[in-house]
Amino acid sequence: MYSKPEMRILGVDDSPLVSKDILVIGAIMRGGSWLDGLLSTHIERDGTDATERIAAMISGSRASGQIRVIMLNGVTFGGFNVVDIEALHRLTGLPVIAVMRKLPDLERIRSALAHLSEPERRYELIARAGNIWEVQTRWRGGPVYYQCKGIEKDDAARLIVDTAIHSRLPEPIRVAHIIATGVVLGESSPRA
Protein backbone atom coordinates (compact mmCIF):
# COMPACT_ATOMS: atom_id res chain seq x y z
CA MET A 1 0.00 0.00 0.00
CA TYR A 2 2.74 2.48 0.83
CA SER A 3 4.95 1.91 -2.17
CA LYS A 4 2.67 2.68 -5.10
CA PRO A 5 4.69 5.12 -7.19
CA GLU A 6 1.74 7.35 -8.05
CA MET A 7 0.22 7.35 -4.56
CA ARG A 8 -0.98 10.76 -3.36
CA ILE A 9 0.71 12.10 -0.26
CA LEU A 10 -0.40 15.31 1.43
CA GLY A 11 2.37 17.48 2.90
CA VAL A 12 1.31 20.17 5.38
CA ASP A 13 3.21 23.23 6.56
CA ASP A 14 2.37 26.63 7.99
CA SER A 15 3.41 30.11 6.88
CA PRO A 16 5.58 32.54 8.84
CA LEU A 17 4.05 34.30 11.83
CA VAL A 18 3.28 37.65 10.22
CA SER A 19 -0.26 38.00 11.57
CA LYS A 20 -2.81 36.46 13.93
CA ASP A 21 -4.25 34.56 10.98
CA ILE A 22 -1.85 31.87 9.77
CA LEU A 23 -2.07 30.35 6.29
CA VAL A 24 -1.62 26.56 6.24
CA ILE A 25 -0.78 24.81 2.97
CA GLY A 26 -1.49 21.20 2.02
CA ALA A 27 0.46 20.08 -1.05
CA ILE A 28 -0.88 16.92 -2.68
CA MET A 29 1.95 15.14 -4.44
CA ARG A 30 1.80 12.07 -6.62
CA GLY A 31 4.37 9.50 -5.58
CA GLY A 32 5.77 12.27 -3.46
CA SER A 33 7.30 13.80 -6.55
CA TRP A 34 4.91 15.99 -8.53
CA LEU A 35 2.21 18.40 -7.48
CA ASP A 36 -1.29 17.15 -8.17
CA GLY A 37 -3.35 19.62 -6.15
CA LEU A 38 -3.29 22.14 -3.37
CA LEU A 39 -5.38 22.64 -0.25
CA SER A 40 -5.25 25.60 2.10
CA THR A 41 -6.80 26.71 5.35
CA HIS A 42 -6.23 29.25 8.10
CA ILE A 43 -5.51 28.72 11.77
CA GLU A 44 -5.07 31.06 14.69
CA ARG A 45 -1.56 31.96 15.76
CA ASP A 46 -0.91 30.20 19.09
CA GLY A 47 -4.52 29.05 18.99
CA THR A 48 -5.93 25.56 19.54
CA ASP A 49 -7.70 24.95 16.23
CA ALA A 50 -4.94 23.36 14.11
CA THR A 51 -6.12 19.73 14.40
CA GLU A 52 -9.71 20.53 13.59
CA ARG A 53 -8.91 22.95 10.74
CA ILE A 54 -6.41 20.61 9.06
CA ALA A 55 -8.83 17.68 9.37
CA ALA A 56 -11.63 19.80 7.85
CA MET A 57 -9.34 21.01 5.05
CA ILE A 58 -8.76 17.38 4.07
CA SER A 59 -12.23 15.94 4.65
CA GLY A 60 -13.95 18.81 2.88
CA SER A 61 -11.88 18.49 -0.29
CA ARG A 62 -12.67 16.64 -3.51
CA ALA A 63 -9.23 15.02 -3.20
CA SER A 64 -10.04 13.52 0.19
CA GLY A 65 -10.71 9.99 -1.08
CA GLN A 66 -7.44 9.93 -3.01
CA ILE A 67 -4.96 11.01 -0.36
CA ARG A 68 -3.26 7.99 1.24
CA VAL A 69 -0.93 9.55 3.81
CA ILE A 70 -0.59 12.87 5.65
CA MET A 71 2.89 14.25 6.34
CA LEU A 72 3.25 17.21 8.71
CA ASN A 73 6.22 19.51 9.23
CA GLY A 74 6.36 18.77 12.97
CA VAL A 75 3.37 18.92 15.28
CA THR A 76 3.30 22.63 16.18
CA PHE A 77 1.78 25.02 13.64
CA GLY A 78 1.30 28.79 13.73
CA GLY A 79 3.49 29.15 16.79
CA PHE A 80 2.17 26.69 19.39
CA ASN A 81 -1.09 25.60 17.82
CA VAL A 82 -0.46 21.90 18.42
CA VAL A 83 -1.74 19.19 16.08
CA ASP A 84 -3.04 16.13 17.91
CA ILE A 85 -1.81 13.55 15.40
CA GLU A 86 -3.83 10.79 17.05
CA ALA A 87 -7.02 12.81 16.55
CA LEU A 88 -6.01 13.84 13.03
CA HIS A 89 -5.55 10.17 12.18
CA ARG A 90 -8.92 9.32 13.70
CA LEU A 91 -10.79 12.22 12.07
CA THR A 92 -9.41 11.56 8.58
CA GLY A 93 -8.89 7.79 8.71
CA LEU A 94 -5.43 8.39 7.25
CA PRO A 95 -1.94 7.56 8.49
CA VAL A 96 -0.15 10.64 9.85
CA ILE A 97 3.61 11.15 9.91
CA ALA A 98 5.13 14.24 11.55
CA VAL A 99 8.69 14.82 10.35
CA MET A 100 11.27 17.04 12.05
CA ARG A 101 14.80 18.13 11.14
CA LYS A 102 15.74 18.34 14.80
CA LEU A 103 14.65 16.72 18.00
CA PRO A 104 12.20 19.02 19.78
CA ASP A 105 13.63 20.81 22.81
CA LEU A 106 10.91 19.91 25.29
CA GLU A 107 12.40 22.08 28.02
CA ARG A 108 12.20 25.17 25.80
CA ILE A 109 8.74 24.25 24.60
CA ARG A 110 7.46 23.90 28.16
CA SER A 111 8.69 27.34 29.14
CA ALA A 112 7.28 28.94 25.97
CA LEU A 113 3.90 27.29 26.62
CA ALA A 114 3.76 28.85 30.07
CA HIS A 115 2.86 32.17 28.43
CA LEU A 116 -0.15 30.73 26.56
CA SER A 117 -3.63 29.50 27.47
CA GLU A 118 -3.95 25.82 28.44
CA PRO A 119 -0.19 25.13 28.72
CA GLU A 120 -0.75 21.68 30.25
CA ARG A 121 -3.13 20.58 27.53
CA ARG A 122 -0.79 21.76 24.79
CA TYR A 123 2.15 20.00 26.37
CA GLU A 124 0.08 16.85 26.72
CA LEU A 125 -0.76 16.94 23.00
CA ILE A 126 2.90 17.29 22.10
CA ALA A 127 3.73 14.38 24.37
CA ARG A 128 0.80 12.36 23.03
CA ALA A 129 2.35 12.41 19.55
CA GLY A 130 4.32 9.48 20.93
CA ASN A 131 7.74 8.01 20.40
CA ILE A 132 10.17 9.93 18.27
CA TRP A 133 11.99 7.74 15.76
CA GLU A 134 14.94 8.55 13.61
CA VAL A 135 15.74 7.67 10.02
CA GLN A 136 18.68 8.36 7.73
CA THR A 137 17.70 9.62 4.29
CA ARG A 138 19.96 9.53 1.24
CA TRP A 139 21.14 13.02 2.20
CA ARG A 140 24.20 13.74 4.27
CA GLY A 141 24.00 15.92 7.35
CA GLY A 142 22.24 13.75 9.87
CA PRO A 143 18.96 11.90 10.11
CA VAL A 144 15.43 13.25 10.33
CA TYR A 145 13.08 12.46 13.19
CA TYR A 146 9.45 11.45 13.03
CA GLN A 147 6.36 10.49 14.97
CA CYS A 148 3.50 8.54 13.44
CA LYS A 149 -0.06 7.29 13.96
CA GLY A 150 -1.94 4.73 11.92
CA ILE A 151 1.17 3.40 10.22
CA GLU A 152 4.00 1.12 11.34
CA LYS A 153 7.21 2.96 12.10
CA ASP A 154 9.16 1.01 9.48
CA ASP A 155 6.60 1.77 6.77
CA ALA A 156 6.75 5.44 7.76
CA ALA A 157 10.56 5.39 7.58
CA ARG A 158 10.48 3.87 4.10
CA LEU A 159 8.02 6.54 2.90
CA ILE A 160 10.23 9.30 4.27
CA VAL A 161 13.34 7.90 2.59
CA ASP A 162 11.54 7.32 -0.72
CA THR A 163 10.17 10.86 -0.86
CA ALA A 164 13.23 12.78 0.43
CA ILE A 165 14.24 13.46 -3.16
CA HIS A 166 15.52 17.03 -3.16
CA SER A 167 16.33 17.54 0.53
CA ARG A 168 16.33 15.65 3.80
CA LEU A 169 12.61 16.38 4.12
CA PRO A 170 9.97 14.51 2.10
CA GLU A 171 8.95 16.38 -1.07
CA PRO A 172 5.35 17.05 0.06
CA ILE A 173 6.64 18.87 3.16
CA ARG A 174 9.44 20.70 1.32
CA VAL A 175 6.98 21.90 -1.32
CA ALA A 176 4.30 22.92 1.22
CA HIS A 177 6.97 24.95 3.01
CA ILE A 178 8.10 26.75 -0.16
CA ILE A 179 4.51 27.62 -1.03
CA ALA A 180 3.48 28.74 2.47
CA THR A 181 6.48 31.05 2.84
CA GLY A 182 6.43 32.32 -0.77
CA VAL A 183 2.78 33.32 -0.70
CA VAL A 184 3.02 35.19 2.60
CA LEU A 185 6.48 36.77 2.25
CA GLY A 186 6.57 37.36 -1.52
CA GLU A 187 9.53 35.00 -1.84
CA SER A 188 9.99 31.54 -0.39
CA SER A 189 12.57 30.80 2.26
CA PRO A 190 14.80 28.02 1.02
CA ARG A 191 14.61 25.56 3.86
CA ALA A 192 11.75 23.93 5.69
Add this chain to the structure above:
Amino acid sequence: MYSKPEMRILGVDDSPLVSKDILVIGAIMRGGSWLDGLLSTHIERDGTDATERIAAMISGSRASGQIRVIMLNGVTFGGFNVVDIEALHRLTGLPVIAVMRKLPDLERIRSALAHLSEPERRYELIARAGNIWEVQTRWRGGPVYYQCKGIEKDDAARLIVDTAIHSRLPEPIRVAHIIATGVVLGESSPRA
Protein backbone atom coordinates in the same frame (compact mmCIF):
# COMPACT_ATOMS: atom_id res chain seq x y z
CA MET B 1 21.29 27.50 -23.23
CA TYR B 2 17.67 26.35 -23.27
CA SER B 3 18.27 22.67 -22.76
CA LYS B 4 20.14 22.53 -19.48
CA PRO B 5 18.22 19.95 -17.48
CA GLU B 6 18.45 21.86 -14.20
CA MET B 7 17.73 25.29 -15.68
CA ARG B 8 15.32 27.42 -13.63
CA ILE B 9 12.10 28.40 -15.36
CA LEU B 10 9.56 30.75 -13.77
CA GLY B 11 5.90 29.96 -14.43
CA VAL B 12 3.40 32.75 -13.69
CA ASP B 13 -0.36 32.52 -13.21
CA ASP B 14 -3.05 34.54 -11.46
CA SER B 15 -5.67 33.48 -8.93
CA PRO B 16 -9.45 33.50 -9.44
CA LEU B 17 -11.25 36.85 -9.43
CA VAL B 18 -12.61 36.78 -5.89
CA SER B 19 -11.61 40.32 -4.95
CA LYS B 20 -10.19 43.56 -6.32
CA ASP B 21 -6.76 42.42 -5.16
CA ILE B 22 -5.49 39.50 -7.24
CA LEU B 23 -2.74 37.15 -6.04
CA VAL B 24 -0.17 36.29 -8.72
CA ILE B 25 2.10 33.29 -8.24
CA GLY B 26 5.54 32.70 -9.75
CA ALA B 27 6.68 29.08 -9.47
CA ILE B 28 10.42 28.59 -9.99
CA MET B 29 11.02 25.09 -11.31
CA ARG B 30 14.33 23.37 -11.96
CA GLY B 31 14.44 21.85 -15.41
CA GLY B 32 10.74 22.57 -15.47
CA SER B 33 10.16 19.58 -13.24
CA TRP B 34 10.63 20.31 -9.54
CA LEU B 35 9.79 23.31 -7.42
CA ASP B 36 12.84 25.27 -6.31
CA GLY B 37 11.21 28.45 -5.02
CA LEU B 38 8.11 30.58 -5.06
CA LEU B 39 7.48 34.26 -5.73
CA SER B 40 4.21 36.10 -5.27
CA THR B 41 2.79 39.54 -5.82
CA HIS B 42 -0.56 41.27 -6.08
CA ILE B 43 -2.14 43.13 -8.98
CA GLU B 44 -5.36 45.04 -9.38
CA ARG B 45 -8.30 43.29 -10.97
CA ASP B 46 -8.79 44.77 -14.45
CA GLY B 47 -6.01 47.23 -13.58
CA THR B 48 -2.96 48.17 -15.63
CA ASP B 49 -0.14 47.20 -13.25
CA ALA B 50 0.51 43.56 -14.21
CA THR B 51 3.66 44.14 -16.30
CA GLU B 52 5.28 46.34 -13.71
CA ARG B 53 4.34 44.16 -10.72
CA ILE B 54 5.48 40.92 -12.32
CA ALA B 55 8.77 42.54 -13.42
CA ALA B 56 9.32 43.87 -9.88
CA MET B 57 8.44 40.48 -8.35
CA ILE B 58 11.24 38.93 -10.41
CA SER B 59 13.86 41.69 -10.23
CA GLY B 60 13.40 42.14 -6.49
CA SER B 61 13.93 38.48 -5.67
CA ARG B 62 17.09 36.68 -4.59
CA ALA B 63 16.37 34.15 -7.34
CA SER B 64 16.42 36.80 -10.05
CA GLY B 65 19.92 36.00 -11.32
CA GLN B 66 19.11 32.30 -11.59
CA ILE B 67 15.87 32.37 -13.57
CA ARG B 68 16.53 31.79 -17.27
CA VAL B 69 13.07 31.98 -18.84
CA ILE B 70 9.65 33.38 -17.89
CA MET B 71 6.51 31.44 -18.90
CA LEU B 72 3.12 33.13 -18.53
CA ASN B 73 -0.34 31.59 -18.61
CA GLY B 74 -1.50 33.86 -21.45
CA VAL B 75 -1.05 37.63 -21.46
CA THR B 76 -4.14 38.76 -19.52
CA PHE B 77 -4.00 38.51 -15.72
CA GLY B 78 -6.57 39.41 -13.06
CA GLY B 79 -9.29 39.88 -15.62
CA PHE B 80 -7.94 42.25 -18.28
CA ASN B 81 -4.76 43.47 -16.64
CA VAL B 82 -2.62 42.91 -19.75
CA VAL B 83 1.06 41.94 -19.56
CA ASP B 84 3.19 43.72 -22.15
CA ILE B 85 5.53 40.82 -22.86
CA GLU B 86 7.91 43.03 -24.83
CA ALA B 87 8.29 45.33 -21.81
CA LEU B 88 8.54 42.37 -19.41
CA HIS B 89 11.37 40.99 -21.54
CA ARG B 90 13.09 44.39 -21.57
CA LEU B 91 12.64 45.05 -17.84
CA THR B 92 13.91 41.64 -16.75
CA GLY B 93 16.37 40.87 -19.55
CA LEU B 94 14.77 37.41 -19.75
CA PRO B 95 13.03 35.57 -22.58
CA VAL B 96 9.24 35.54 -22.12
CA ILE B 97 6.88 32.87 -23.45
CA ALA B 98 3.10 33.25 -23.04
CA VAL B 99 1.34 29.89 -23.46
CA MET B 100 -2.38 29.39 -24.14
CA ARG B 101 -4.61 26.33 -24.41
CA LYS B 102 -6.85 28.10 -26.90
CA LEU B 103 -6.47 30.82 -29.45
CA PRO B 104 -7.67 34.11 -27.95
CA ASP B 105 -11.04 35.30 -29.23
CA LEU B 106 -10.03 38.83 -30.17
CA GLU B 107 -13.58 39.84 -31.04
CA ARG B 108 -14.82 38.91 -27.56
CA ILE B 109 -11.80 40.52 -25.91
CA ARG B 110 -12.41 43.78 -27.77
CA SER B 111 -16.02 44.00 -26.63
CA ALA B 112 -15.08 43.14 -23.02
CA LEU B 113 -12.39 45.84 -23.06
CA ALA B 114 -14.97 48.45 -24.07
CA HIS B 115 -16.23 48.45 -20.47
CA LEU B 116 -12.81 49.24 -18.99
CA SER B 117 -10.50 52.26 -18.87
CA GLU B 118 -8.03 52.65 -21.74
CA PRO B 119 -9.59 49.97 -24.00
CA GLU B 120 -7.42 50.95 -26.98
CA ARG B 121 -4.18 50.77 -25.05
CA ARG B 122 -5.09 47.36 -23.58
CA TYR B 123 -6.01 46.02 -26.99
CA GLU B 124 -2.77 47.38 -28.40
CA LEU B 125 -0.78 45.54 -25.69
CA ILE B 126 -2.57 42.29 -26.50
CA ALA B 127 -1.84 42.81 -30.19
CA ARG B 128 1.76 43.81 -29.44
CA ALA B 129 2.42 40.34 -27.94
CA GLY B 130 2.95 39.45 -31.59
CA ASN B 131 2.49 36.37 -33.71
CA ILE B 132 0.75 33.39 -32.18
CA TRP B 133 2.51 30.11 -32.89
CA GLU B 134 1.30 26.62 -32.29
CA VAL B 135 3.10 23.54 -31.05
CA GLN B 136 2.06 19.94 -30.47
CA THR B 137 3.14 18.55 -27.10
CA ARG B 138 3.36 14.83 -26.28
CA TRP B 139 -0.25 15.06 -25.05
CA ARG B 140 -3.26 14.26 -27.16
CA GLY B 141 -6.09 16.74 -27.51
CA GLY B 142 -4.69 19.43 -29.73
CA PRO B 143 -1.73 21.77 -29.69
CA VAL B 144 -0.99 24.69 -27.40
CA TYR B 145 -0.43 28.23 -28.66
CA TYR B 146 2.27 30.67 -27.67
CA GLN B 147 3.74 34.10 -28.15
CA CYS B 148 7.34 34.96 -27.29
CA LYS B 149 9.86 37.76 -26.91
CA GLY B 150 13.63 37.46 -26.55
CA ILE B 151 13.72 33.85 -27.71
CA GLU B 152 13.44 32.23 -31.14
CA LYS B 153 10.08 30.60 -31.76
CA ASP B 154 11.65 27.18 -32.32
CA ASP B 155 13.60 27.38 -29.04
CA ALA B 156 10.39 28.38 -27.27
CA ALA B 157 8.52 25.45 -28.86
CA ARG B 158 11.20 23.01 -27.70
CA LEU B 159 11.03 24.37 -24.14
CA ILE B 160 7.25 24.01 -24.10
CA VAL B 161 7.40 20.41 -25.34
CA ASP B 162 10.20 19.48 -22.92
CA THR B 163 8.35 20.85 -19.89
CA ALA B 164 4.80 19.70 -20.73
CA ILE B 165 5.33 16.67 -18.52
CA HIS B 166 2.02 16.19 -16.71
CA SER B 167 -0.37 18.10 -18.96
CA ARG B 168 -0.39 20.02 -22.22
CA LEU B 169 0.86 23.06 -20.33
CA PRO B 170 4.47 23.44 -19.20
CA GLU B 171 5.01 22.35 -15.58
CA PRO B 172 5.89 25.83 -14.27
CA ILE B 173 2.54 27.18 -15.52
CA ARG B 174 0.55 24.11 -14.39
CA VAL B 175 2.07 24.35 -10.91
CA ALA B 176 1.62 28.14 -10.63
CA HIS B 177 -2.04 27.61 -11.53
CA ILE B 178 -2.58 24.92 -8.89
CA ILE B 179 -0.99 27.09 -6.22
CA ALA B 180 -2.80 30.32 -7.17
CA THR B 181 -6.21 28.65 -7.16
CA GLY B 182 -5.56 26.46 -4.10
CA VAL B 183 -4.44 29.33 -1.89
CA VAL B 184 -7.37 31.58 -2.76
CA LEU B 185 -10.18 28.99 -3.01
CA GLY B 186 -9.03 26.49 -0.35
CA GLU B 187 -8.67 23.80 -3.01
CA SER B 188 -7.00 23.98 -6.40
CA SER B 189 -8.92 23.76 -9.61
CA PRO B 190 -7.53 20.91 -11.66
CA ARG B 191 -6.80 22.61 -14.95
CA ALA B 192 -4.92 25.73 -15.92
